[in-house]
Amino acid sequence: MAAPAIEDEATQEQPPDAQPEPEAEPDREIVDDESRKRDLRSRTLDDVLAAAGSLLGALGLVWVLYENLLPTSGPLGFFVSWFVVFVLMYAGVTAMRHPRTVMADRVVSAVVHAFAGLVGLSVLLVIGYTAVRGAEALVHINFFTSDLSSAGPLDPLTVGGVLHALVGTLVEIMIAVVITLPLGIGTAVYLNEVGGRLSRVVRTVVEAMTALPSIVAGLFVLTTVVLMAGFQRSGLAAALAISVMMLPIIARSAEVVLRVVPGGLREASLALGASQWQTVWRVVLPTARPALATALILGIARGIGETSPVLLTAGYTTYLGFDPTSGPMVSLPLMTYQLSRSSEQVDQARAFGAATVLLLVVLLLFVVARVVARSKTGR
């Protein structure tokens, strides 16, 4: 595999032409040894000083101007001005010693790092804030062991919990998986292994359905299953709505996974006299198994968080129930949504608690997906 080694070179900190002359680094002795690899990754003293100096200089300048001289205030403005001044200083400092190419490179690098850092920070903020606010409810053990039927909006957090929503989430997602797994993987196998003229239509339609907004899927199930067929708003209806959302996702990602199974394996199996069925069952699917599992788990993670289809089809209850066919059944995202509409502080704490439990479930699925993906790949 040549790829990683070359990627390393592509991701080195500074390309060779940007390195200053060796005498710029007095602390490094130059060994005239051909066998020793030249260290491409290290930052030079010049790089570090230019960046750190501009960062500190900008901080000082902005502090003086923004906080003390100009009539401005507020942390957001401070950080934005700091960054802008930093980029300007960094560009200026670089321009004094290097050609314009290097200056452009450094400025872009600073901007990319800052924006990517901002994205990372926002993820941390969303998860961290939810978890911190949710911890208030999660520390009470009854939050996991009881439903919300006995807890009014004025009861303290020591009463009531999310058990009913957790059970509802698991029941709904299990029904959805039972529906989507065979259909989704069957469709993927059809599209990839059997093919034919009809398969192109199927592929187009599946692709189109990934564009279906989740609320419209909920509206469809509400009209057909609940209003026309006369079923109650129930866990089953919610599961059907989730299935409608998950089916195209799983079918598509499974097809992508099957497409990367090397064609040589299929041909080898067929050449040995195996039938197509045996080839698919014994060669293609086992080869793709870890990736298929990952695709499925990621699909489940998406399905578990669906709120809007469930909002239309599941109804709302505070009682624990295991029967998906009759009566409303609430799931974690729906409970979070309903509680967040309340103006009571306690309900908001419960909403954050339910959101944290939901995040933990999604996180758990992700860890499982990573472990599955890493375990004994077929390739």
Added chain:
Amino acid sequence: MTTQVDRPRPVRPSVPVSDRVFRGTVRAAGIAVLVIMGAIGLFLAYQAVPTLRQFGWGFFTEPSFIPNQEKLGIAAVGLFTLQVAGVAIVLAFPLALATALYISEYAPARLRRTLIAILDLMAAIPSVVYGLFGFVFLTPHMIYLSRWLSKYLGFLPFFDVRTDVNAASWEQSLYTSSPFIAGVVVAMMVLPFAASIMREVFSQAPLGEREGALALGSTRWGVIRSVVLPFGKGGVIGGTMLALGRALGETIAVVMILAPVFDIRLRILENGGVTISSLIALRFGEATQSQLSSLMAAGLVLFLFTLVVNTVASTIVARTRSGSATEI
């Protein structure tokens, strides 16, 4: 004179029974999916017909949505939908591009897998969590930014707010629940989708050309500008459009943040607004059969719009990828 020509033995590969059953089964699965998905589309269209027939073009030009008074239209909700999605894309595009470039070009190789997993995780965070975060945490902080924008950039029609921006005690509530704040939250939600598609396309940029650029003395930005971005242009456009498709259909986070207002206006910093999907979420409960039909019609318009956006996007993305199967 005739010579005995070697004739190929006629080979009629007979398909064994097991294969016929197998093909039949998977074809049945495919057809079932086709039927389900097709049924949804046809059903939506069928349900929307009465409303569209009754209101005609007025359905697209009437701002208010009051079924009892026979005043029904999606002009205002459609406009708000575009505003929220527009804010989301304007914010998400540069951040997604930078994130994708960081992961594929700048991040240390050993961190890359972890970062990709974090990006996937970010995409899987349920929208209700983003909505809760936006509603409880972001709104009280964002109103200061909204006020700043309206104060200094208020001459732009979409940053205008109908209030005295220089008043000593400013009306904080006027700046909450605005399409701008909803757009910021939606931007956080759609960003990972755009970023992961861009990253995937960037990582497929041909190695030879990367090395060539480096060998000619390119800096890293030089490699990005001359190899990665031209090669991944389709992915950048397509990924952004896919994110736009998701932003248009986003419901829960928008419902949690926006306060319902039916106006045709462009002042995105001002309180209130309804998107098509939040309209459905707000109104389905009290809807009669004919009102459901009008909601269906609105949903159909939204679906057709996201469908066009997504189809164009996936066509663009698919064109940049090489379709060849992996060989061993």
